[in-house]
Amino acid sequence: MARGGTATAENRAAITVCVMLATLMQALDTTIANVALPYMQGSVSASQEEIAWVLTSYIVAAAIMTPPTGFLAARFGFKRLFMVSIGGFTMASMLCGMAQSLTQIVLFRLLQGAFGAALVPLSQTVLLNINPPERQGSAMAIWGVAVMAGPVLGPVLGGWLTEYYSWRYVFYINLPIGIIGFLGLMTFLFETPPSREARLDWFGFGAFSVAIAAFQVMLDRGEELDWFGSGEIVIETITAGAAFYLFLIHTFTADQPFIRPSLFGDRNFSAGVLFVAIVGLTYYASMALQAPYLQGPMNYPIVTAGLVMGPRGIGTMGAMLLVGRLIGRVDTRLLLAIGLGLTAVGFYAMTGWTPDVSQATVIWVGVIQGIGLGFLFTPLSVVTLSTLSAAQRAEGAGIYSLSRNIGSSVGISVVNALLTRNAQVNHADIVQHVTAANPQFANPVIARAWSPFTAAGRAALDAMIGQQAAIISYIDDYKLLMIATLAALPLLIVFKRPKAVAERSHMVVE
Numbered sequence: 331m332a333r334g335g336t337a338t339a340e341n342r343a344a345i346t347v348c349v350m351l352a353t354l355m356q357a358l359d360t361t362i363a364n365v366a367l368p369y370m371q372g373s374v375s376a377s378q379e380e381i382a383w384v385l386t387s388y389i390v391a392a393a394i395m396t397p398p399t400g401f402l403a404a405r406f407g408f409k410r411l412f413m414v415s416i417g418g419f420t421m422a423s424m425l426c427g428m429a430q431s432l433t434q435i436v437l438f439r440l441l442q443g444a445f446g447a448a449l450v451p452l453s454q455t456v457l458l459n460i461n462p463p464e465r466q467g468s469a470m471a472i473w474g475v476a477v478m479a480g481p482v483l484g485p486v487l488g489g490w491l492t493e494y495y496s497w498r499y500v501f502y503i504n505l506p507i508g509i510i511g512f513l514g515l516m517t518f519l520f521e522t523p524p525s526r527e528a529r530l531d532w533f534g535f536g537a538f539s540v541a542i543a544a545f546q547v548m549l550d551r552g553e554e555l556d557w558f559g560s561g562e563i564v565i566e567t568i569t570a571g572a573a574f575y576l577f578l579i580h581t582f583t584a585d586q587p588f589i590r591p592s593l594f595g596d597r598n599f600s601a602g603v604l605f606v607a608i609v610g611l612t613y614y615a616s617m618a619l620q621a622p623y624l625q626g627p628m629n630y631p632i633v634t635a636g637l638v639m640g641p642r643g644i645g646t647m648g649a650m651l652l653v654g655r656l657i658g659r660v661d662t663r664l665l666l667a668i669g670l671g672l673t674a675v676g677f678y679a680m681t682g683w684t685p686d687v688s689q690a691t692v693i694w695v696g697v698i699q700g701i702g703l704g705f706l707f708t709p710l711s712v713v714t715l716s717t718l719s720a721a722q723r724a725e726g727a728g729i730y731s732l733s734r735n736i737g738s739s740v741g742i743s744v745v746n747a748l749l750t751r752n753a754q755v756n757h758a759d760i761v762q763h764v765t766a767a768n769p770q771f772a773n774p775v776i777a778r779a780w781s782p783f784t785a786a787g788r789a790a791l792d793a794m795i796g797q798q799a800a801i802i803s804y805i806d807d808y809k810l811l812m813i814a815t816l817a818a819l820p821l822l823i824v825f826k827r828p829k830a831v832a833e834r835s836h837m838v839v840e
Contacts, residue, residue, distance in 0.1 A: 341518045342460050348514035349453045352416050355507045356449040357480025359388070359423075359442065361643075362488040365621045365636045366497040373497065374432040379553050382746040385618055386739040387436045390546045391443025393735030394539045397588070397728040399448040401530040403455070409521040412452050413512060418445030420508025427501035451728070456519070484643070485621075489636020534588030537577035542736065544570035549743035553750050593718070593726055601824040602714025603733045605666075608818045609706050610734035611741030612673065612811045616680075616699070618742045619749070619807055624692070627801050628685045638689050642696035642703075649704020662713045663822045669705030670815055672698050677812035681805050685797075713825050745807045752806050756799035764795065 363370075363384060371381040403411050422441035429435040491499040548566040555563050581587040594600045624635040653665060676699035679691075711730065718726045780791040 344514055344518040345460055346457065348511045348518070349456055351507050351511040351514075352412075352449050353453045354480060355416075355419065355504050355511070356446045358484050358487070359446065359504070361480060361484030361617065362500045362503070363388075364617050365485045365488040365625075365632060365639065366492045366500050367618075368622055368625045369492050369497040369632070370435065374430075374435065376432045377554065377750070379550065379743075379746050379750055380432055382618060382742050383432070383436045383550050384439055385614075386546060386550060386742050387439040388443040388446075389614070389735050389739040389742070390542060391440045392447040393443075393732050393739065394542055395444045395447035396451070396731050396735070397725075398530055398535060399451050399728065400725070402448065403452065403522075404525045405530075407521045407524045408452065408456060408459075409515065409519045410524075411448060412456070412515055412519065415445050415448045415452065416508055416512050416515065419449065420504055420512065423501045423504035423508065427498040451731075480643075483640075485636040485639035487636070489633045489639075493631065493633045529586065531580075531584060531586060531588040534577060534580050534584065537573045537580060538588060541570050541573035541577055544573065546739055546743065549740060549747070553747035589729060590722075590725065593722060593729065596717055598717045598825055599714055599726055599730075601821050602710060603730060605818055605821050606710055606714070606730060606734045607737030608814055609703075609710065610737030611744075612677075612815050613703055614738035615741035615745045616677070616808070616811055619745055619804060620696075623683075623804050627797055627804070628683075628687070634689070638692045639696060641693050642700035645697035645700025646704040646707075647700075649701040650708055653705055653708045657709060657712055662709045663825055665705050665709040666713070666822055666825075667819065669702045669709070670819055672702030672705065674702075674812050674815045676702060677808050677815060680808040681812065683805070683808075684801065717826065741811075745810070748810065749800075749803050749807055752803035753796075753799045756802045757795060760795050760799060764791065 367381050367384065370376070370384060374381075399411075419442055422438050422445055425438040426435055426442060429438055487503065488500045491497075491503060544566045548563055548570060551560075551566075552563055557563055558567070577588075581589060581591055594603075620639060621635055624630040624638065625632060630638070656665060676695050679695045679698075683691075711727075714730055715726050780787050780794060
């Protein structure tokens, strides 16, 4: 990054490639691990709820470390922070691939999330800094290709690597990308002078981090430990509540708090922060559910599961390109309503899925949900941030991203806890109707496969009941996600319509 704000054409091209590699690496990791979760689960002997920690630990660490990005960049310089971020992310990826236990994977995923949190905002800022105003729009469009390519390539690449090599390679794939990006930035990116005057509200940041971390651990371990029947869960709940209370008191009394309350005086911003939390909850939770569902009850090979999940990202990419042309011409609230409607339609279709559903159905439902997501993310960032002043927008974007990450981690934890509990309840309900006196066992075909009078028959019968209980549990989760999606519709009334100029000029925040 040249000190004058622009760079030579050669440096600009090289920096753009390196920045796109960093963004692609981070975007891939939001989806590539999903399809490999069942294989990781067996490798480290984890339960359904425990393996979800691989996703939630990454998201929570990224959520906590995103807001301080501006302070760290100002305090230590863009190049130094960028190189530490990409180097740390690459090293953490290698450690994830080498992990031998669930504890190690979760720990290294925390490191991945912490180092990767700054990659996207730094990438956007660097590209804006090295390009003159007339080139900034095209530069962000090129950068957006890397952002959109991640959800498309993630499931397909993750499935292929896991099938033909090992689940560990979904992390090792980051090594060549990270090394090339690191060396390129070290060579071509100039440093910005650090500012000794940069300040961070460490107390507010610490209290908020403790609250989020304790709350997430409580959600992740609650089902396993029988919730408030466990002393650990009680302690984690009290810790989260106390830390959040201190954070709120400090926020409203400090001169320069970690999060300024004045931001929430903007109606659009307040509604948008809540709205994006719901979107994050439904989208990432459904992604966390789909891979185990396809590879479990539906018995899809992992490569097939990745291939049928990939088109969802293509739907998102196409919708984002279309919506980019509609913003400023069509009421943003209408675009959001279309996005919510398509997402809800997708969830409604998934409530009717059985193991016999065709691959074509799985693909078109995924594409519909992907299109819905494309209609949500871009207009939502516009309507949420365009009414903030230029001085508030950077901080607002950080809080907006934070809210999406928190919603995502909470959603994944909740649906996995409900999946486990409902499977047990459904299993018990179905068993009540399966007795040796059931007339269905008079059918010779049924009696041969699931005879209650032989050990092999009883084992096969219990496996079938377990599968049916799991399918009903997935359906219950999809119903909940559909309801959560529809519950966001009333928020559209709260949004004020931004001026068209603001809509056209505002940059999409991912």
